[in-house]
Amino acid sequence: MKEQRFVRETSESKRRILILSFVVGGIFFLLLLRLWHLQILSADNYRNMSENNRLRFVPVAASRGAIMDRNGTVLVSNQPSFSLAVVPQEVENKDELLDRLAKLLGMDRAEMSERWEKGKGRAKYYPIILASNISRDQVEIVEENHLRLPGVEIEMKPVREYASGVLAAHLLGYIGEISEDELNAKGFEEYNPGDYLGKNGIERSWEKELHGNDGGRQLEVDARGRVLRTVSESYPTVGNSVVLTIDARIQKQAEKAFGDQAGAAVAMDVNTGEVLAFVSNPGFDPALFSGKMPADVWKEYLDDKRHPLENKALSGQYPPGSTFKVITALAGLEDGKIDENTSVNCNGSYELGSSTFKCWNKHGHGVTNLKKSLRESCDVYYYQLGERLGVDRIAAMAKRFMLGSPMGIGLAHEKAGLIPTAEWKLKRFGKRWFHGETLPVSIGQGYVLMTPIQLVSMIATVANEGNVYRPYLVKRIVDADGKPLREFKSELMGTTGISADKFKLVKQGLFAVVNEPGGTGAAARLSDVHVAGKTGSSQVVKLRDSKQATPYQYRDHALFVGFAPYEKPEIAVAVIVEHGEHGGSAAAPIAGRILRAWFDSKKPPKKEPVRLKGKGDEGTDDEPEPPAKKQGVNEENADD
Amino acid sequence: MIDRRLLTNIDWMLIGFVAAICLLGIMNIYSATTPYKIVGAPYYLKQLYWVLFGLLVVTVICSLDYHILEDFSYWFYGFLIILLVAVLVVGRRSMGATRWLSLGFFNVQPSELMKIVIIATFAKYFTSVQTVNGLSVKDVLFPLGILAVPVLLIMKQPDLGTAVLVLLIALSIAVYVGLRWSTVVTFAVVMVPLTWFGWAKLLRPYQKDRILDFLNPERSRLGSGYHIIQSKIAVGSGGVFGKGFVKGTQSQLRFLPEQHTDFAFSVFAEEWGFIGCLVLIVLYLVLVLWGLNIARRCNDRFGSLLAVGVTAMLFWHIVINMGMVIGLFPVVGVPLPFFSYGGTSMITSMVGIGILQNISMRRFMF
Structure with a gap:
């Protein structure tokens, strides 16, 4: 029975088997096609992936x-x-661990x-x-x-x-x-x-x-x-x-000299531009930045009014105050507006139009020539000179010193400072320059801004009588074994083109600042080396009279720029003490200590015992022995 | 019991193909388990024992006339349904699913046996159905019921892979018997709205997510997606000639999941390359074609249906496993017959070969 029925269907079912065989063959072919794709066409790709899997x-x-x-x-x-x-991936229980x-x-x-x-x-x-x-x-x-x-x-x-x-x-x-x-x-x-x-x-x-x-x-x-x-x-x-190029010993002394005071100092080799000390005070602990900064220290840094995280030597821009008189004086000499004998009678203030410009010494300096104007930092002398020069001539002199643009010391965020001109004011404020605005500029106030790097470069150029060297920080690159790979040389950025005798006149004034009676910078004096320099103080807030209880943040900045030895300059230094009030009492002693450290470091074998004056005999008049502090206090008047 | 005529008709080709694949499989298991910490007998040796035991099973099956299956298939079916229910009630849980029934000294997996039993049941049913122009809708209603009960029970375990396989085996037999176009169209018309309704109304969002992950493993790069990617890297990096025996980095450094069982082919493809795969696939192809040939040569309708069913079972295992390994199909736990390590799979496949051998030997008896 079964067999009979089956026979009828046999041929049909054999046909079906054939079709199924083809279907099976087709599907197996598809599998092979896929393998072809994976193993032959994409093999390189997958081989890379397997290597990446395997290799870490x-x-x-x-x-x-x-x-x-x-x-x-x-x-x-x-x-x-x-x-x-x-x-x-190797942890089973994260919370427990x-x-x-x-x-x-x-x-x-x-x-x-x-x-x-x-x-x-x-x-x-x-x-x-x-x-x-x-x-x-x-x-x-x-x-x-x-x-x-x-x-x-x-x-x-x-x-x-x-x-x-x-x-x-x-x-x-x-x-x-x-x-x-x-x-x-x-x-x-x-x-x-x-x-x-x-x-x-x-x-x-x-x-x-x-x-x-x-x-x-x-x-x-x-x-x-x-x-x-x-x-x-x-x-x-x-x-x-x-x-x-830094000398750690000088750097250390410089930082020590600042104590708690905020400020910056830069010392430089006047004949090369090598920076010998580069201080911004207060400092911070750099190790904390690489590791874990404790929250309280971080808060302390941020809350400190002295801004310890700010690099004041590089990015701080300050009115140079009376230190800028060096530029004004040279502009006057170069322009023939003054010579060494040109005198001005200072009676404590100067009238221009309806405005009165005060000298820091309200009693006046009397008859004042160039040397005296620098020594005693007479403002009226420079008001009159500035008025005769006009702002653009002062600015032109500043430009010869490469001021008003970054010196290119090789650190990020170096600031340009500011040397104002009539054109600048028109561009910046859309207003023309007023004559009365030149007077503050001539004593380094008003719009003038300089960085400590520019201050030291300026005084170094005076010291070497006209060469502007690019300040630089890196002397050489050495490999791990100490073998030198690259050496960096001094770079002359330009010269001022001013004759040496004009520089000499200014330098004589700067010598007097430190070494003559009545000079404002006596606190920078050294026993064995002649120092020359200029004090300055720059207003943070305009015209206040109550001298006693000025809050810290409104006090004037104190400045000192100088070089030594006077006869054959080696090192220039610029010091600014924020809200230090008087250059002569706050900044000059620090400069003195930096210079002291430099000359000490130069004669290492017997520097300890020899503390008395060595060869100084020419210009040193009154007691040369205690170098810094005492004298600074004596000459408290400074300039204002 | 076995007369001389039968012995002279032994299908050596069938045995030969199977033996060849088994040997490649043992060799591959040796490589795949090299990085394992082995306790007791090594896997390749155990696999060899399973092969030998499987051949014993083949011999035993051959000694009985396969028509016994025709007489008892419904009894077997009923018995297995009871076992499947029993699994759900008292079964042993392992790896999130309940598949095993513990008989004290022996564990059985009824769903595995169901693959063979559904073949016998369908073969018996379709032997008795008159089909001139193919199966009508009415003709398939009863087999559909026979199929639905075990499939649903297996899905409940849950063992999706086996459920799908049982379904595909049954469908293959039905296609061989012949379906009318009207039947196919009717089913399509019923299934589409049913599927839509199930998807939109019955499934919860997380269930949908699971199904989508399943269909597209690269949705989840860490779960099954990771396995698929690693397997494709293994296969692809094998290139034309492979990395060499025991030199596959993906397998030796254990980037592959289940590399001696479900992903054994992945190890083989990495170490033997396209050439090796070609050899293995051709072996499987001739094995399947030989199974169909046995069905063709059989002059008995029941035997022919049985042979097609067993061949379909082997075929779907091969295609689904390889398709998974080379990233064509989702990851389902389907082993590669004679090649993956594992006693259960080996015995089921060998029972199938026993049946095919049985039919082949007795082709001249009717």
């Missing part, structure tokens, strides 16, 4: 180059720092948890840093409890060590983790997230030299991220070291 690149950060002073004293170097890291870590190490659980969350989404099995800069004790605790802390690792990397603490903090700068913006910027292509780089100061300007070349290890890992073996390894190259 672990960067090894290059040790950063050191920063040294001109004598090879190390200012910044490296020391190992330990971080607590975790590989999330965090609890345990917080308890064992006494660390903030919430902060670790936050870092953990932030670190997610990175490459698998890549360690997330939970805490940087942990102590050696904490490292030991982690290592002792290793078995109870699965997935936890200790990472070691070199961090910056500042041998002298806060010394030259603004100049050296600090390093920090690369920011999002920097990562996307040009020139940072070789950096990876998490890399450290210079954020400020020398660390930033010389990043390319200091950084070195990172190395790395190519590791073979399994699917769980366990390292099986090292496939290849490239060693990091240590960064080059930067040798500064």
